[in-house]
Structure formats: C-alpha cells, structure tokens
Amino acid sequence: MSSPRHFDIQPQSGVPIYQQIVDQAGALIAGGRLAPGDLLPSVREVARSAEVNPMTVSKAYSKLEAEGLVERVRGRGMRVRRLTEGEGSVTQRKTQLEALLEPALARAAQLGLSADQVRQVVERLLKGYRP
Amino acid sequence: MSSPRHFDIQPQSGVPIYQQIVDQAGALIAGGRLAPGDLLPSVREVARSAEVNPMTVSKAYSKLEAEGLVERVRGRGMRVRRLTEGEGSVTQRKTQLEALLEPALARAAQLGLSADQVRQVVERLLKGYRP
C-alpha cells in the first residue's frame, strides 16, 4: 500500500491516458484491491510515476467521481465509495449495462446470428472474466 | 424504389453524419428492406436529399464496403451483398460479436454485476429483438 506502481500507462496505445487511468482504477476497485474507504494514490504521485501531467490524472479522477466510483474528500484525496446498495442499485447498474449491450446485440441481429449463438459468445466471455 | 427519403440525417445529434448513414443502411439491409442484389441509392442522390457533401456519403459507403455489407459495381453503384455463407462464416461473425461484447462485459464486472445478472440483461434484450 506504500508505493504500488500505481498505473501502467502506455501513451502510444491510442487509448487516451486519462481513459487508461479510469479503466485501471475501475478494475482495481472492482477487483477489491482498492476497498471502499481506501484513498486513491494522489494526483501528483500518479503524475510522477506515470510521467504525465497532474491535470490529466485529475481529469481521470473527475471522471471516476462522475461515474460514482469515488468521492472527493477535501484535503485528503479521492476515496473509494461503497457502491453496493443505495443510488448504485442493481437495477440502475443493469440499466447501465443494457445501454452498453444494446448496440452490440443490434449488430448481432444484423449479422444474422441467432439468439443461441449470441448466448454462446456471452457464456464464453463470462467464463473468461470469472475463471 | 424511385425516391425513398433515403436516410434521416440529423447533423446536430453528435453522431457523425457518415456513421448515421452506415447505421441506417445497415439496418435497412438487416431488416430485409434492401435485399442482396439491390443497389443503394447513389452517392449524389443521398447527398442531395440529406443535404450533405457527396464525399461524406462516399465515406459511409466505403465503410459499408469494408464491413462486407455491400460491394462496388463499376458504373452502377453499390450493391448489397449476400453475406449468409462464405467468408462471412458463423465463426467469423461470432468473433466479430465477441469484440463488440467484450468491453461491455468488462464494464459489467467493474459494476459488480454477477454472471447471472448479466445473463438476465442479455435475455431481456434478446427478447426485444426477436419478439
């Protein structure tokens, strides 16, 4: 907890730096390596270790806050929120997922894939995420 | 076939014009309103009716061609392809779908949704597409 490498940023990857931070921080939280109540590494720490501008990190953190994953604590930093119940209800998160899945499934229909074939793909991917 | 309204383009929507054309043409093909062998409305026709530049339409058509939905016929126009069997194999299309689904499911994991909850959402959406 003292000095993790924070984030692994690859400026050339095509993926925006701030987005990489958002994704990796989100993954850390989802994976439980950052528990509710924990503080995210400070903007300047990350900026130094990843060799990017503090503002870029700040933008990423703001986005995490907008997503409700993290909250700002004056003078301390960004704290991981507890998003289990409350306004991050299961129903709400499902709706969010639905919005993400909808275009993909529309495309599947366009490709002429059957419902069963879609299920197969989904299952394969789910297995990958929870081995 | 003489003069459909072609496409309904909304320049202010935030979605790029060429993308709107790609999506709508794709939907027409998927819905069978444009059958294999049919010609897409010409670049200039669409450009006039949608009040955009022919090049923008051309870019959209090129993208459709790259996706394999349509083929170029010299001197005639763009013809809808038969994408059932052949190089558009089921396996290939599944891989394509997988690429689309992957980020959505990663996000689901990040949201803390279980595999079953993901399945529920998928089923709900599948029902919507094939009522």
Place this chain on the structure above:
DNA sequence: TCATGTGTATCACTACAGCAATACACCAGG
C-alpha cells in the same frame, strides 16, 4: 500559523476526426 499536502480552474497548444470543394477516372447506353 504556516508548511505541506490535497484537487482543480484557466488558458493554450496540438493532433486529428469530420466534413466539404474540386477535379478526376471509370462505365453504361444511346
């Protein structure tokens, strides 16, 4: 209080996506 730590508002720079004006190559049909 004040030194040091948070995050960030503001402004400016740069690269690139989206779009369009022009000119062009090609083909079908008369």
Place this chain on the structure above:
DNA sequence: CCTGGTGTATTGCTGTAGTGATACACATGA
C-alpha cells in the same frame, strides 16, 4: 464517340478531444 451516370482521390478548413504549464483554493497537522 459522347453524354450523363457511377464512386473517389486530393486537398484544405474547422471544431474539438487530449494534454500540459501555471497558478490557485482549501484542508491537514505540527
């Protein structure tokens, strides 16, 4: 052959997303 129809390569403009340098407001802790 020539006319009118395809699609498009080239070039340039413009808005904006991504990033960063600077300076700032606020909170903590000794």
